[in-house]
Amino acid sequence: xxxxxxxxxxxxxxxxxxxxxxxxxxxxxxxxxxxxxxxxxxxxxxxxxxxxxxxxxxxxxxxxxxxxxxxxxxxxxxxxxxxxxxxxxxxxxxxxxxxxxxxxxxxxxxxxxxxxxxxxxxxxxxxxxxxxxxxxxxxxxxxxxxxxxxxxxxxxxxxxxxxxxxxxxxxxxxxxxxxxxxxxxxxxxxxxxxxxxxxxxxxxxxxxxx
Amino acid sequence: xxxxxxxxxxxxxxxxxxxxxxxxxxxxxxxxxxxxxxxxxxxxxxxxxxxxxxxxxxxxxxxxxxxxxxxxxxxxxxxxxxxxxxxxxxxxxxxxxxxxxxxxxxxxxxxxxxxxxxxxxxxxxxxxxxxxxxxxxxxxxxxxxxxxxxxxxxxxxxxxxxxxxxxxxxxxxxxxxxxxxxxxxxxxxxxxxxxxxxxxxxxxxxxxxx
DNA sequence: CGCAAGATTGACCCGTCAGTCAGTCAACGC
DNA sequence: GCGTTGACTGACTGACGGGTCAATCTTGCG
Numbered sequence: 001x002x003x004x005x006x007x008x009x010x011x012x013x014x015x016x017x018x019x020x021x022x023x024x025x026x027x028x029x030x031x032x033x034x035x036x037x038x039x040x041x042x043x044x045x046x047x048x049x050x051x052x053x054x055x056x057x058x059x060x061x062x063x064x065x066x067x068x069x070x071x072x073x074x075x076x077x078x079x080x081x082x083x084x085x086x087x088x089x090x091x092x093x094x095x096x097x098x099x100x101x102x103x104x105x106x107x108x109x110x111x112x113x114x115x116x117x118x119x120x121x122x123x124x125x126x127x128x129x130x131x132x133x134x135x136x137x138x139x140x141x142x143x144x145x146x147x148x149x150x151x152x153x154x155x156x157x158x159x160x161x162x163x164x165x166x167x168x169x170x171x172x173x174x175x176x177x178x179x180x181x182x183x184x185x186x187x188x189x190x191x192x193x194x195x196x197x198x199x200x201x202x203x204x205x206x207x208x209x210x
Numbered sequence: 211x212x213x214x215x216x217x218x219x220x221x222x223x224x225x226x227x228x229x230x231x232x233x234x235x236x237x238x239x240x241x242x243x244x245x246x247x248x249x250x251x252x253x254x255x256x257x258x259x260x261x262x263x264x265x266x267x268x269x270x271x272x273x274x275x276x277x278x279x280x281x282x283x284x285x286x287x288x289x290x291x292x293x294x295x296x297x298x299x300x301x302x303x304x305x306x307x308x309x310x311x312x313x314x315x316x317x318x319x320x321x322x323x324x325x326x327x328x329x330x331x332x333x334x335x336x337x338x339x340x341x342x343x344x345x346x347x348x349x350x351x352x353x354x355x356x357x358x359x360x361x362x363x364x365x366x367x368x369x370x371x372x373x374x375x376x377x378x379x380x381x382x383x384x385x386x387x388x389x390x391x392x393x394x395x396x397x398x399x400x401x402x403x404x405x406x407x408x409x410x411x412x413x414x415x416x417x418x419x420x
Numbered sequence: 421c422g423c424a425a426g427a428t429t430g431a432c433c434c435g436t437c438a439g440t441c442a443g444t445c446a447a448c449g450c
Numbered sequence: 451g452c453g454t455t456g457a458c459t460g461a462c463t464g465a466c467g468g469g470t471c472a473a474t475c476t477t478g479c480g
Contacts, residue, residue, distance in 0.1 A: 016427090017427090035336070036248075036332065036333060036335065036336060038246075038248040038249065039248065039336065041466085041467060041468090042467075042468065042469085043467075043468095046429095046430095051428075051429085052428060052429040052430055053429080053430070053468090053469085054428065054429055054430065054469090054470080054471080055427080055428055055429070056469095057468095057469070057470080058427070058428075062468085062469080063468065063469090115335070118331050118332055118334075118335065119332060121328055121331050121332060121390055121394065122246075122328050122329060122331045122332010122333060122334075123246060123332050124328075124394055125246070125325070125328060125393065125394065126245070126246055126249065128397075131394050131395065132395075132398060134394075135394070135395045135398070135399060139395070140399075165409065166409050166413060167384075167401075167406050167409055167410075169384060169387055169388065169391060169406075170384040170406070170409060170410045170413055171413075172387075173383035173384040173386070173387035173388075174377075174379060174380040174383040174384075176383070176387060177379055177382075177383035177386060177387065178379065178380075178383075180331060181379060183335070184331070184334055184335065184341050184344075184345070185341065185342075185345045185349070187338075188342060188345070189345060189350075191377075196377050196379075196380070199375065199376050199377055199380060200377075200380045202417075203376060203380055203381075203413075203414075203417040204413075204417070206416055206417040207412075207413040207414070207416045207417045226457090227457085230457095251436085251437065251438090252437080252438065252439085253437080253438095253460095256459095256460095261458075261459085262458065262459040262460055263438090263439085263459080263460070264439090264440080264441080264458065264459050264460065265457080265458055265459070266439095267438095267439070267440080268457070268458075272438080272439080273437095273438065273439090
């Protein structure tokens with residue numbers, strides 16, 4: 001079988017390896033999100049990445065660890081960026097909150113994200129390690145950011161004093177459900193996400209306002 | 211050829227058949243919710259139901275149609291009951307809404323329900339028919355009930371006039387996310403669902419109040 | 421060049437199940 | 451009883467796909 005990947009890259013093997021690793025993860029993302037974890041065949045992942053199946057095992061221990069890497073690389077947040085955004089925001093907290101939610105909606109608009117979330121929710125139960133990782137690395141930091149914003153609002157007297165006691169899940173839930181609904185039912189029951197997000201943010205502000 | 215619908219006709223075999231059908235669905239529910247669709251072995255379903263695997267195929271065409279039956283039997287709502295409840299409610303709409311949400315929280319507290327929801331989310335993408343069914347039979351009716359309650363509130367001047375425009379998903383989302391969160395992360399990050407639901411209902415009422 | 425080290429490959433191995441079906445068993449009518 | 455009918459069974463099959471590894475190719479270096 002002729003080798004095709006010979007062109008160029010006289011450079012380091014190191015670079016090649018890292019590029020290949022990423023190519024595999026990207027291909028796996030495509031397949032996992034399209035087929036789900038169990039239904040995805042590593043043969044297909046390999047084909048999409050333009051390599052042989054065996055090669056996958058040079059980079060990952062198993063299908064499962066590949067899956068974890070896919071989640072890791074694609075859901076791991078840019079928390080620092082958001083943190084800076086929050087710290088440096090000058091306007092009032094309602095605007096800050098609205099902007100932050102807007103950003104989250106943008107994030108979930110990325111077509112790769114909802115299927116990934118659905119997978120983690122749907123198949124996560126059978127991967128406790130992944131579940132834990134997801135909670136610690138994605139859910140918890142995101143909750144803490146939310147809490148910081150709310151605290152800011154309370155301190156400035158913009159939000160009611162017991163606003164901090166509201167579970168951040170309650171506030172965020174519609175974003176996730178919106179993404180999942182669109183994924184599952186969008187084909188026959190489309191949602192106007194712009195309108196949806198606007199109404200959502202409006203509801204939240206009403207619920208938190210002093 | 212034996213009697214079809216005449217009352218009090220024991221027809222031993224008939225009864226046996228219906229009982230067996232239900233036994234299979236119940237066993238399948240257990241296995242599906244514990245293992246997920248793909249990971250569930252029909253041998254295990256059969257063993258749990260106390261029958262041979264072949265028998266399953268006397269009652270269902272395939273693993274997939276068995277799955278659909280499981281969903282059908284367990285998520286199909288008691289809409290009429292709820293409808294009566296709403297129609298006959300005497301108090302103000304805030305109380306009605308609170309009560310209705312309370313009921314939904316109770317429903318999701320049933321330990322069988324969250325895994326089922328997670329399955330529909332996780333594997334639903336590969337079963338468009340199921341997705342559609344789920345939307346038409348579960349989501350849509352539930353949204354319509356919600357909308358009726360909100361309309362009642364608006365008509366009585368209890369809710370703001372544009373409350374009807376709020377997407378019912380936004381209001382319901384925290385229930386689903388709460389159930390899923392508890393399922394996925396409850397083991398290491400427990401939630402006080404009573405408190406959670408209370409805060410949730412409080413938020414909603416603030417968001418809708420006139 | 422030539423060759424060793426390392427990278428890649430895909431045919432193969434092997435366990436796993438969904439689904440089948442020939443044979444067994446139990447109920448019912450007579 | 452006894453024969454017919456339908457329910458039930460579980461060993462079997464065929465497809466499938468995760469994971470392996472001996473063979474092959476590529477690269478870097480002397």
